[in-house]
Structure formats: structure tokens, C-alpha cells
Amino acid sequence: MKCFYAPDTEAHDPVFRLTNGKIHRNAEQAERARLLRAGLDQLGLTTQTPARAPQDALEAVHTPAFLQFLETAWDEWQKLPDAGPEVVPNAFAQRATATYPTGVVGRAGWHMGDTSAPLGEHSWRATRAAADCAVAAADAVISGERAAYALTRPPGHHSSADMAAGHCLLNVSAIAAGRLRTKFDKVAVLDIDVHHGNGTQAIFYDRADVLTVSVHAETQAYYPFFVGYAHETGSGAGEGYNLNLPLPRSTTDDGWIAAIETGLARISDFEPDALVISLGLDAHEKDPLKGMQVSWDGFAQAGRLIAAAGLPCAIVQEGGYLSDDLTTSLTSFLGGFMGRPAR
Template sequence: MKVFFDERQLGHAPTHYFRRGAAMPHQEQPQRAEILRDMLIGEGFKITKPQDHGLAPIKAVHNPDYVDFLPDAHARFVESAGPDALAIPTMHPGVRRGKEPKDIHGQLGWWMTDTSTPLTEGSWDAAYWSAQTAIETAQTVAAGARAAYALCRPPGHHAMRDCSNGFCFFNNACIAAEHLTQTYKKVALIDIDVHTGNGSLDILYERGDIFFCSLHPDPATYPTFYLGHADETGEGDGAGKSLNLLLEQGASQDDVLALLDKGIAAIRDFGAEALVVSLGFDMAADDPLAAVNVYPDGFAEMARRLAALNLPTALIQEGGYLGPSLADNAKSFLTTFREATA
């Protein structure tokens, strides 16, 4: 199984964000990717740098104006606010009417939904190469590989069409899925990160060619809130093509696997010809953002069941934070998927 990663993804280095009104250390650290990279090397995976596919595949999914805002946003913020200020939005437009302002502080609020995506000097390169990693992975699968893994960091599944959200700048999984539609008529995207794939739902909600399924706790009481309810099933061409499968907080590994089976059955019913997996290891019982209880053997079983779909598959890394079992969970899933698709 081919693996793609670029060291420039380590450049995004947020120190803290605000959660429940308090400043706290940022969970999405470069060390996450370093732990996964080192595990992959130790397990004999060859890691390849992605090629540069440019901005067009990103702009095929995201508002081009949002994409164009990001490259120099940090430099403009520092010029305005000084080097010691945190580049997060402190003003927001509320209901999405109005026009994008020209002032950097107003623009941060226009394009960024929360405090979890502070811009740092290396954020643009990290987000850009994270997306390129996903594109290269999709391209590899489209060219005939049974499976490939994108070690994407920062993650992507909370990023919406025109804004960052929840540690995410570009929606890598949707970018990969869009890229696969150039080869396959029907693509499925299943999100097994513990948090709602709210950005993916936003992007795909009216599409009929990409089926979307997300497993997550009820967004009425668990972040990222707002999107991911059971009655959100798609609109227009996408009617019936979105499936949100809700877990109870504290759900067991067996509960998670039972819902995964429902998602897999729906993917089969859709007639998917290729698969994208938003792969989060934050379903782990000991993850810092834990809400359910999956263990290394559970991640291995998830891999076996997804591999049994026998579809060309792009695995796109999402969450999974600095808990003690991160490397073990990733090893269990990825080595099992490699063996099942060899």
C-alpha cells in the first residue's frame, strides 16, 4: 500500500486555541504526524512525497476566493496586529449575508468559523501540501492501486466550502473524492473520525455522484455541533446520498462496529465504484478528545470490514491526537488494511 506525506505539513504550529471560553494548548500538533510517520517507517511502509498538482483540484471543492485568501493571510495579520497576537477571528458576519471586507481582521472572521485554526507562519504550506498529499493518493488509486494512504496534516473533514473549521483548512477527503470522480461515476466517502464530518456534509450535500456517510455522537450535544443530524440526508441531486449514523457518547467498540456495518451496507446499495475513508483515530478510548471506546483490535476490525468492500480506496488521515495509543491504533488499522488489500 502506497503512503504519501510531505514534511512541509509539519510547519503549521499552533500553540493554543480557545475551548469553552478558556485558552488551552492546541491539540493538533506536528507531533501527531511525526508519530504516525515513524510508525509507518517502522512497519516497513515506504513514504513518498506527493507531486504538486496545483490549486485547481482544491478550487474544484472550495470557494476560489477562500483559497486565494490564505497564502498571505498570516503575513498580513502580523503586519497589522504585531507578531505577538494570535491570528484568529474576533469578528464574525453572523448569518452569511454581506460582503467580504478588505481588512484582515474582518477577513479572518469571514473565512474562519472558530478559534481552532490559528494561522502561523507555516500554515499555508502545511495546508497546501496536506491537500496535495490527498490528491496524489487519489491519483494513485485512480491509476490502478488497490489502496493508498495520505498522511494528511492538518486534517480536513471539518473545512467547509468557504471556511476553515475544527483544526481544518482544506477538506482533503472531499478533494480526493472529487478527484476520483474523474475516473469513477460513483464514489463513496465514509467518515470514521469521532467528530461529525460537517465540512464534508456541507460540500457534498447536493451531489448525487458522491455518497457520504459519517459515524459520530449526536451533534446536538457534541462538537462540532450544528451539522450531522440523522434527518440530514441530502438535497437536490444529493437527496438520499448523505447518511449520518449517531453514536451515544461512551459507546462501546461493538456499538461502533455495528454502525459501521450499516454504513458499509449503504455504500454497497449506492453502488460505489471507489471509496474514500476519512480516517480518524480519535475514536480511541484514551484519545484526549475521546467520546467513544475503540481499542487497537477494534481499529483492525474496522479496517478488515472496509477492505472487504473490495473497492479502490484512498485513506485520508483526519483526527487522532496525542493519546498513549495513537501509534498502536494507526498500526492496527493500516497494517491490517495493507494485509487485506495485498
């Protein structure tokens, strides 16, 4: 399996996070990359540095205004009086009656959906390199590889066409899906991150050429709170092409695997030419965000099931946070997918 990783992705190492009214250290730390690379090493998988992805691969899913904001906001923020070290919005647009602002503070509240994805000095460089990895994995599949893996961070599946949120900047999974669409007529996205892939859903919600399926923890009292419900099935031409499979946070292997099987059955009915896996590993029972109770064996089963679907597959890394178990979660899934154990 070809694997893609760019050292620049580690340049994003955010600090600020607001949880339950308290400021904490952000969970999306650069250390995650070391833990994930250790998993690839255990499987004997080497990484390649991706080529620079063309701008149109980003513009296929994101607006020009959003891309410009991500690239320039930190520099503009530093020109503010007594500016903090990261771009963190203090006001949010009520978009139903909103006008796009010109100042960077207002644009931060337009293009950032919450405070969990702060922009630092090198965040654009990192997320741009993550997009390079996602496009390289998609291009490998387009070129005939059975599967390719993109070690992307920061993650992406909470970002919509013009809004970053939930530790995510560029939506790397959506970018991979968009890139696959340049070759294939129909593409499916299966998101198994413990959090609902709300950004990916939003990007493709009115389209019939990209089926989006998300297996995640129920969102009534868990991020992203406002979406991720079973009644969200798409709109317009996309009606029936979005499937949400929310599960209780107490879910263990059996319930999680059953939901993945349901998602794969819908994908089979759709008959896509290629598949994107939004590979969150934060459903693990020891993940610090405590979303579900899935074991390493559950991840291995999921890998085997997805491989058995027989679709060309771009695997894009999403969540999975700082824990000694993160490495083994990755080796379990990829080992299952490839039909072999870790070394």
C-alpha cells in the same frame, strides 16, 4: 500500499485554542506526524513525497476567495498594529445578512468558523502539502492501486468550501474525492473520525455523484454541535446521498463496528467506483478528546471490514491526537485493512 507524506505538513504547529472559556495549547500539533509515521514504520510501509497537486484539484472543492485567504492572511495579519502571532478571528459573519469584507480581520471571521484552526506563518505551506498528499493518494488509486494512504495534517473534514474550522484548513478528504471524480462516475466517502465530517457533508450535500457517510459521536453536546444529525440526508439532487450515523460517546467496539457495517451497506447500495476513507483515530478510548471508547481491536476490525468491501480506496488521515496510543491505533487499522499485523 503506497503511502504519501510531505515534511512541509509539520510546518503547521498552532498554539492558540479556546476551550470552555480558557486558552489552551492547540491539540493539532506537529508531533502527531511523528507518531503516525512511527505506525507506518512498524508496518514496514515507506512514504513517498507527493508531486505538487494542480490548483484545479483544490478549486474543485474550495472557492478561490478561500484559497487566497489561506495563502495570504498571515502576511496581511502581520501588518495590523500589535498583531498576534497567529490569525485568530474575533468576530464572525452572520452570513444570512452579511457582505464580504475587504479587511483581513473581517475576512478571518468570514473564512474561519471557530478559533480552533489558527493560521500561523507556515500554515498555508503545510496544508497545501497535505493536499498534495491527498491528491497523490487519489491519483495512485486512479492508476490502479487497490489502496493508498495520505498522511495529511492539518486535517480537513471540518472545512467547507469557503470556511476553515475544527483544526482543519484545506478539506483533504473532499479534495481526494474530487480528484477521484475526474476518473470515476461515482465516489463514496466514509468518515470514521469521532467528530462529524461537517465540512465534507456541506461540500457534497446537493450532489448525487458523491455519497457521504459519517460515523461519529452525537453532536448535541460535542463538536461540531450544530450539524451531524440523522435527519440530514442531502438536498436537491443530493437528497438521500448523505448518511449520518451518530453514536453515544459511551460507544465501544460493538456499537461502532455495527454503525460502520450500516454505512458500508449504504455504500454498497450506491455502487461507487472508488472510496475515500476519512481516517480519524480519535474514537480510541485513550484519545485526549474523549469522544468514544473504541479499542485497537475495534480499529483492526474496521480495517478488515472496509477492505472486504473491495473498493479502490484512498485513505486520508484526519483526527487522532497526542497520545502514546496514536501509533498503535494507526497500525491496528492499516494492519487490519492489509490483513496482517504490525511488525
